[in-house]
Structures are given as structure tokens and as C-alpha cells.
Amino acid sequence: MTNIYPFPHSADRPSDRNDAGSAPTSGHVRDPAATVPLRRSGNPRPARARTLARHLTDRDRQILRSLADFRLMTGQQLGQLHVDGQTPATAARRRRSVLQRLADCGAIQRLERRIGGIRAGSDGQLFALTPLGLTALRLHDPEVPNHRVRLIGDTAPGFQDHLLAITELYVQLREADDGHHIELLDFQTEPAAWRRFTGPAGETIPLKPDAYLSLGLGELEQRSFVEVDLATESLNVVARKCRRYLEYWQTGTEQAAHGVFPRVWWLVPHTRRELRLRELVAGFAPIEQALFAVGQLDDAAALLTTPVTSFSTEEPS
Known part of the structure; x- marks a missing residue:
């Protein structure tokens, strides 16, 4: 089973692309204030x-x-x-x-x-x-x-940078969407991208990707889980997250619901972090290594819009 399979041409499928909206408002633009206060009650009238x-x-x-x-x-x-x-x-x-x-x-x-x-x-x-x-x-x-x-x-600024990196990935994919060769069919952030599965003792285990996306590449659809790693977490934390993905893959839950298991992309800020994560993934069994890919954030749109026809999610025998 692969994570890429044929689907109808875009003309036969509802588009997820939004219209630009109504005409812009004209007029003099005032110098912006530093902030606009929020109602802390969370219950506006x-x-x-x-x-x-x-x-x-x-x-x-x-x-x-x-x-x-x-x-x-x-x-x-x-x-x-x-x-x-x-x-x-x-x-x-x-x-x-x-x-x-x-x-x-x-x-x-x-x-x-x-x-x-x-x-x-x-x-x-x-x-x-x-x-x-x-x-x-x-x-x-x-x-x-x-x-x-x-x-x-x-x-914290680090948390904000993480959110902005996820947003920037979406913006880049929207710009790469030409409506024919590349189409952004779905992009889910947390918590919509999260999954839950049952552990060996019957407990509920959460899996929390930063994003889930589906891309139409010609006549194929390619799905991915995305983890944006800004080199702020230890490699032990990354390894535990990888093992959580492997546990979820082995349950077959995603495959039963959607027919495929998305590839897991770790997107990192620089070459040094990329090499460290590649070394980490290389420590898994060969069939497990196939679930993961590592790339740099600057190249993310190009990497994610490249078909990976050899990727297999066959469950271990």
C-alpha cells in the first residue's frame, strides 16, 4: 500500500481554493497603534x-x-x-x-x-x-x-516562531498551487490534525502532529504529517515522537480509515539539525525508516510537492 493513489481530475472535484473576496476598502491609513487590547473575559457582548x-x-x-x-x-x-x-x-x-x-x-x-x-x-x-x-x-x-x-x-517568542513557521508552510503551498499540476487539497493545523489511538493496555494515546496536509500532484494524491522542528527540543524528545508515530502506524487505524498512512516530514531550520535527525531516523528498522523524511524549512514546499512513488506503508509481517 502506498501513500499516493489516483483520484479524479480537479475538474471533477470541488476546489478548496478561496476567492479573493470583495473589493478593498480605500481611504487614508492611520499610523497603527502598538496593540489592540483583548477582552480577558473571553465573552464579548x-x-x-x-x-x-x-x-x-x-x-x-x-x-x-x-x-x-x-x-x-x-x-x-x-x-x-x-x-x-x-x-x-x-x-x-x-x-x-x-x-x-x-x-x-x-x-x-x-x-x-x-x-x-x-x-x-x-x-x-x-x-x-x-x-x-x-x-x-x-x-x-x-x-x-x-x-x-x-x-x-x-x-513566548519561541512558541510564536513555531506557529509562524507552520503558517509560512501553508502560504508557500498555497502559492505553489497552480490548480493543475499541484493542488493543496487539505491543510489541517492543531487540533484538527491530531489523532488518538488505543494502546496495548487499552489506554487512549494522543498523537499531535503540527499539521496534516493532502496535495494533488497531477493525477495522484499525496498525504503527509508535518512536524516543524526549530531545534529547540532534545533529540530524545524527537525520538519519542517518532516512536509514537510508529505505534500509531502499527495499529492500522489511519490505514483503515483513509486507506493510506501519511509520510511523516520533519522540517528543520538548518543543515546541522537535518543531519542529526537523519542519524536518528537511521537507527530505526529499514521498514520503519520509510515512514519518515527530513528536510529544511526553506525547501519545504519543493520537498512536499515532489511525488514519492516508492514510499510504502505496508505493515510489518
Whole structure:
């Protein structure tokens, strides 16, 4: 059994690609404030949320949904996904206007921290969803998870960098999606990407990938679990996570539900970490090694969109 198999041509399958949304709002863009305070109660007034929901455009809702899914994004990432322009300058101006408006109405939060320092300008600003924005979004789309919005601005920079790396992978795959040779069919972040299985003593064991994705590559579909490793965890922690994947693979649960077991990609920041993880994987049995692949984050889109026709997930005999 392989993790790649034929599926109907894209013309016969509903597309997951989103429209760009409605026309951008024009007007003077004010200098942004450092932050927009969040309501710590997590329970915005329903009337305020309903008022906000009535004034959201299609593009506004797409931006809020992206922030609900990825929790933290840069202004540049949001612009790449949701704001178009005839020139880069026009797109940047529209992006600033849209994000400023959503911050002013309390739908999104702007963090004080910038990626790339002050010279990065608005591209490096960080944004997160507020409880008010989540509530307003769910009035239009009840399927959005009704989880409590964490105060992302209080989290450690390392945790934020991890979230941004996952988001950047999604942005790169969306840009690689040409609707024919490469199609991003599904991209799930935590907790949607998580799995649970039964251990040998009947206990429930969680498996928590950073992401799960499905790519259409020509007439084939390729599925992957993704672990973004920023070299902040010990190799012992990585080894335990690999063994958890092997335990899940051996149960056959994923194969029974979906017909295949996704390849597990470890994406790392530099060559030194890549070599260490390759050495770790080489310590597993040959049939177990086939479940894992290691690559660098800078090359992630190219690696994940390359068909791996020789990958097998046959269970051990």
C-alpha cells in the first residue's frame, strides 16, 4: 500500500481554493497603534458581535478564519493569502487599510513584537484573532471551532516562531498551487490534525502532529504529517515522537480509515539539525525508516510537492 493513489481530475472535484473576496476598502491609513487590547473575559457582548458580523466583508471573514486556524500570522502572510493589487505597493497599501480597520473594530489584535525588527515595517507586524472576532466569525460560519482564544501576545517568542513557521508552510503551498499540476487539497493545523489511538493496555494515546496536509500532484494524491522542528527540543524528545508515530502506524487505524498512512516530514531550520535527525531516523528498522523524511524549512514546499512513488506503508509481517 502506498501513500499516493489516483483520484479524479480537479475538474471533477470541488476546489478548496478561496476567492479573493470583495473589493478593498480605500481611504487614508492611520499610523497603527502598538496593540489592540483583548477582552480577558473571553465573552464579548453578543450584540457587539452581531453588529461586527453584519459589517464583515467576504475578505474580512477569510482573514478572520485564517487567524482562527493558524492563531498567529504576519501582515505579509495575510496579504499574500487575501489581498491582491496591481502592484506590490498597491497590495501593501490595501493590506494595511484592511488590517487597520479590523484592528480598530476589535476583531483582531496587533502584537507589539515584529518579525525582522522595526525595519520590516507592516510586513513584520503580528496579528491574532480576538474573542470578539471569533464570535462574529462563528455567526457566519458555525463550523469554526468555538475554542477559547488564548492571549497569544503573552506567549513566548519561541512558541510564536513555531506557529509562524507552520503558517509560512501553508502560504508557500498555497502559492505553489497552480490548480493543475499541484493542488493543496487539505491543510489541517492543531487540533484538527491530531489523532488518538488505543494502546496495548487499552489506554487512549494522543498523537499531535503540527499539521496534516493532502496535495494533488497531477493525477495522484499525496498525504503527509508535518512536524516543524526549530531545534529547540532534545533529540530524545524527537525520538519519542517518532516512536509514537510508529505505534500509531502499527495499529492500522489511519490505514483503515483513509486507506493510506501519511509520510511523516520533519522540517528543520538548518543543515546541522537535518543531519542529526537523519542519524536518528537511521537507527530505526529499514521498514520503519520509510515512514519518515527530513528536510529544511526553506525547501519545504519543493520537498512536499515532489511525488514519492516508492514510499510504502505496508505493515510489518
